[in-house]
Structures are given as C-alpha cells and as structure tokens.
Amino acid sequence: MLPVTTFECLGIRLAVKGSSLVVIAIYHPGSIEPSVAFFDDLTTLLESVRLLSCPFVVGGDLNINVEDLGDSNGVRLAELLHLFGLTQRVMGPTHQRGGMLDLVVVPQDIADVPTVTLPLGIISDHGLVVADLLIRPVYQAAPSRTVRAGDGEQFAGSGTIYRS
Numbered sequence: 001m002l003p004v005t006t007f008e009c010l011g012i013r014l015a016v017k018g019s020s021l022v023v024i025a026i027y028h029p030g031s032i033e034p035s036v037a038f039f040d041d042l043t044t045l046l047e048s049v050r051l052l053s054c055p056f057v058v059g060g061d062l063n064i065n066v067e068d069l070g071d072s073n074g075v076r077l078a079e080l081l082h083l084f085g086l087t088q089r090v091m092g093p094t095h096q097r098g099g100m101l102d103l104v105v106v107p108q109d110i111a112d113v114p115t116v117t118l119p120l121g122i123i124s125d126h127g128l129v130v131a132d133l134l135i136r137p138v139y140q141a142a143p144s145r146t147v148r149a150g151d152g153e154q155f156a157g158s159g160t161i162y163r164s
Helices: 036-050 072-083
Strands: 008-016 019-027 056-061 086-088 102-107 115-117 129-131 144-146 161-163
Touching (some): 036 056, 072 086
Parallel strands (some): 144 161
Antiparallel strands (some): 008 019, 115 129
16 A cells, blocks of 8 residues: 555455455544645545455545535545545444544445444444445356367376366
8 A cells, every 4th residue: 555644544455265355444533634635645545446456445434524514524525435436335423422434435336335333432432333345256267278189198287177
C-alpha cells in the first residue's frame, strides 16, 4: 500500500480457493478535521486498490458523519465514494453521541453485505460493526494436454495430466 500521512490504514489480501478479497481498515482520529490532504490520500488509496482488479472492502473509523447532509466532509466523502462506484453499507448510528462514523464500503456491484452494529459503549464510545462478506471460490479446470500415441514417455514424471 502507498504511504499516507492523514490516516492510519492496514490492508490484507485474503485468498480462498482461487478467489481473492482485499480488506482495508482505516482509522482517522476524530480530533483532527479532515483536510484536503486527507481526501487526496483517500483518493490515492482507492485508486491503488482498484488496480488490483479484485473485490475489496474498506472499513473503519473515519470519524466523518456521512449521513449528515449539513456536514461538508460527509458530503465530500459521499461524493468520493460515488465517484469510485462504492456504497456504504452501515445503517444507523455507530457512536454513543449519534452519527454514523464507522463505515463498511464496498463496490456497488457487491449487492449483499449485511452489517450489524453491536451495542455502543461497551468497550469504547463506538459500537463494533460486523459485516458478513461472502468469498466465492473460483474453480478452474486442471491443466491438461493432449498427447499423441507414443509421446507419453517423453513427458513421464512431468506432473502433466495426459489424455490420448
């Protein structure tokens, strides 16, 4: 991942039976107002993830109130997500004082991503957001090679599957 200076992030690529999913966790402190540099860093991160050409999810505590249409940072974040064809899947407040500050963001073509926010205020002033992500295995046919009669001996021990 590219270095960013305006938020913390951690990304991993999960691979299961030929299918991959990139998961990126982001933390932006609520004590720091999002700046132009923040949105530039986030744009660069989303551009980089897009280049991987596999499904991805971005989640975390951005401390930006996305459902407040009067919040210019929330509006700007919503516009950025829309520009990348992304949708935010958390519904309802994630903070004790209200506001949807914790997000789960996926491409719009990933239709079913149910999320649940566990009770607020147990461990911190935020609730734990849990997303149910389905990773579908990609099955590929085993490589095979057609061999003419008598050619099989030259390939013996190569590990290739032969059909005659």
